[in-house]
Amino acid sequence: MPRTFKATLVLIGVLIMVALLAIISIAQSYQANKKIIEVNRALGDLNRSTEQILSQLESGVAVAGNAGGTAGASNDRYAAAINDPNNLLSPATDQLIAPNAVPGGTLKRLISSDPKGFNWLTENSADVSELQTYVHNGFARQDFNNPDNFVSDLAYMVTVNEDNTEYTVKLREGVYWHVPKVDFSDPRYEWLREPRELTAEDATFYYEMAMSPQVEAGSIKSYVEDIEKVETLDRYTFKVTWKRPVYHSRTTTLLAYPLPRWLFSRDRDGQEIAQESIPVEFNTHWSVDYPIGTGPYLFDSFKPSSQVVLTRNRDYWGAKPPIERIEFHIIKDPxxxxxxxxxxxxxxxxxxxxxxxxxxxxxxxxxxxxxxxxxxxxxxxAFAYYYIGWNSDKPMFADRKVRLAMTHAFNRQSIIDNVINGLGELQTGPFYYDHPANDPSIEPIPFDLDRAAALLDEAGWVDTDGDGIRQKTINGENVDFRFTLTSYNRPTVRSWVSIFREDLRKIGIEMRGDFVEWPLMQRRMDDKQFDAFTGGWGLTWFNDPFQIWHSSQADIPKGSNRVGFRNAEADEIIETLRVTFDTEERMTLLRRFHQIVHEEQPYSFFYAPKxxxxxxxxxxxxxxxxxxxxxxxxxxxxxxxxx
Incomplete structure (x- = not known):
């Protein structure tokens, strides 16, 4: 709470006392039972009104009079910066906190699986990413009304040089990290009691860890490989210098987030870890059991197979959310x-x-x-899509004709209509069906078992012994076309996998469904221990296919090119996209890339969910x-x- 608002708070206190006296006076004239009802109701309304005013005060909004002081000067500086034509950050058009919101209460939500871990950098599942948005902040965020615009979050000013290679970022002052939820009865944690201020050192630490080959953050590596250096200019300012102008430099710089150097560089006792050991220790650092951030909610607790609990950060630097507590209940059965x-x-x-x-x-x-x-x-x-991924590093799915046959045998539209109740749009490629990068001229591959069988014949998969299963000689060995589809264990997935399995049997393929829970599914995908798997991607507004589709990402630990897609023309397009800023040129390249992926069928693209x-x-x-x-x-x- 800014200390400069004491006068305003005194005024609020006086108003509260006057209101209480009035309430008591009214209550005395009523019957005993009516007294209790009226007083409790009035006190509840008064508490809520007071909390709303305090929330405004703490977020730097003057309720009455002039806030003045250091906080006021900072707010003036932030307001001036957002109107600076050189600032890459735009004024926000979305309103995250409703002015009439009633404070308090507990929101009980559902997540469908246990989070695999809480290291914001190395864990990239959708559930963990969502939890991070409550607990932490980025340097900037996308405007929810206009995702093309970046608005202020931890940074209030971002400038870039003419060739888009040097980004200078100024952070807000007076933002504090959460105190980790450790057991302070253990004397080892005494050094963690006091809140620490966010500094530029925490910002540069993020990039150091993301760029380190020893840190297991495969999903982010391709985005930071063109960074030349990151420098701390002063306590609240840092600079990111890129080796060359690349299109994703802006999103990578602005949508990144700090990591607490002061925490990850120390062991439980507060003793410093040797500098060269920090990246290795980072992957399994003890503190990830007590995740922290700078955001509107504090991480309170995690009980496996039960719930994750967040509580409102009463010292949050921004406008406080109204809900006091959020419980994410882990329920696997829909x-x-x-x-x-x-x-x-x-x-x-x-x-x-x-x-x-x-x-x-x-x-x-x-x-x-x-x-x-x-x-x-x-x-x-839902800004996402589902698919079946074929492991192209396995001889069975190395041939494009086989992958195309699998899509012909997948009765996607019928499943969408009859199993998923029409709550989805058939997907033809790697971009959201309603995004400008999606090529509308590409027709979905139709369900056609005869065509699928013909393609398998052309690929050399034929039933030579009359047992109803196709065979092929691979490396001198006669191999039956039998494979396992690793799938997320949900009733709807089981239903459509069963339909797909029956259709494959009709053309001489035996598929076994292996239905597993999410943590095991994630490990198998990370380790590429699958023949095929049912997957999905949550999408971002800005398209950079490198992470998922460039051949260089097929062999890195925990990489996103899990299916081993390798295509020289696709690589060239992806690399060209990274240095192309013209919108029309980008659309042409993205649509050609869509065509290549459609022809190669590394995935059998399924649907974009509603x-x-x-x-x-x-x-x-x-x-x-x-x-x-x-x-x-x-x-x-x-x-x-x-x-």
């Missing part, structure tokens, strides 16, 4: 999730399972909770974003009177 929502044990469900959507929404009668008002729902576009989300009516101002995380609950609030 039906159990719906039952808990209906019973009030959950407030928000990020996806209604397809059978339940069919029974309660598509075919629901007047007693459906969505008709009676017990629950609310909305269908939203998610049906549901919530308890006590949750208000439920808005969804164009970009991930689309169900970001920072603007939401709880109205206890609606229960």
């Amino acid at each position: 039906e159990q999730g719906f039952a808990r929502l209906l019973s009030g044990q959950l407030d928000f469900l990020p996806k209604i399972a397809e059978p339940r959507y069919r029974s309660e929404i598509m075919n629901g009668g007047p007693k459906s909770p969505f008709k009676t008002g017990e629950l609310e729902y909305e269908v939203i576009d 998610e049906s989300v549901a919530w308890n009516p006590r949750v208000k101002n439920v808005v969804f974003q164009k970009i991930r995380p689309q169900t970001y609950s920072l603007p939401w609030y709880i109205d206890e009177s609606a229960e």
Whole structure:
């Protein structure tokens, strides 16, 4: 809380006392039972109003009079910077916190699996990334209303030189890291008691770790490989210098986030780790069990197979969110999730399972909770797509004709219509179906078992012994066309995998489904221990295919090119895209890349989901974003009177 607002706070205190006296006076004239009701209600309203005012004060908004002092000077400097024509950051057009939001309450949400870990840099699953958006901040963020624009977050000023190779970033002052949720009865942690201020050293530490070959952050390596150096200019300013102008330099610089150098450079006792050992220790550093950030929520606890709990950061430097506590309940069974929502044990469900959507929404009668008002729902576009990935490093799927045959044998549109209730758009390539980079002239590969069988014949897979299974001689050995599809263990996935398996049997292929939970699925993908797998990608607004599709990413640890896609023309396009800034030229290149991937079929692209989300009516101002995380609950609030 800024100390310069003492006068305002004294005024608030006086108002509270006057209001309390008035309430007591009124209460004395009522019967005893009515006294309690009126006083409690008035006190509750007064507390909420006071908390709203304090929240405004703490975020630097003057409620009455002039805030003045150091905080006021800082805010003046930040306001002037955002209007500076040289600043890459634009004024925000989105309003994350509703002015009428009621503070307090607990929001109970669902996540479908245990997070694999909480190292913000080395873990890249969607659930961990979403948790990070509550606990931490980036240097900038994308405007939710206009994702092409970057707006201020930890940085208030970012400038770049004429050839887009030098970015100078100025950080806000007076931003503090969370205190790790360690057991302070253990004397080893005494050195962690006091909050530490965010500095440029924490910003440069992020880049040092991301660029280190010893840090297991394969998904980010390709984005930072063109950085020449990162320098700390003063306590709150740093500079990122790139070797050459590359298109992704802006997003990579602005959307990065700091990491606490003071924490990752020390052991549990607070003793410094040898400089050369820090990158190795970083991967499994003890502190990742107590994740911290600078964001609006504090990491409170994680109980495997139960829940992750976040609590509101009362010392947050920005506008405080209204919800006091967020519980992410780990529920693997979608039906159990719906039952808990209906019973009030959950407030928000990020996806209604397809059978339940069919029974309660598509075919629901007047007693459906969505008709009676017990629950609310909305269908939203999820900025993502699903696919089956074929391991091209396995001889079975090395031939393009085989991969094309697999897509012909995959009755995608029928599954979308009948299993997924039409909640999806057929995907033809690596870009979101409604994004400008997606080439609309590319027709989806049709379901055609005869064509699939012919392609398999051409590829040398034929049934030579009459047992109904195709064979081929590979490296002198007669190999049956039998493979395992590693899949996420969910009822809907089981349903469509079963349909696919039956269609493959008709053309002489035996597929076994191996259904596993997410942590094991993630490990197998990271280690490339699969024949094929069911996958999905959450997408970003700015397209850079390098991470997923460049051949150099096929062999790096925990890399994203898990299927081993290697194509010389695709590599050339990807590399050209990195140094091309003209929008029309980029669209031409991106659409040609789309065509190549469509022809090669490293994935059988499936669908871009439309998610049906549901919530308890006590949750208000439920808005969804164009970009991930689309169900970001920072603007939401709880109205206890609606229960």
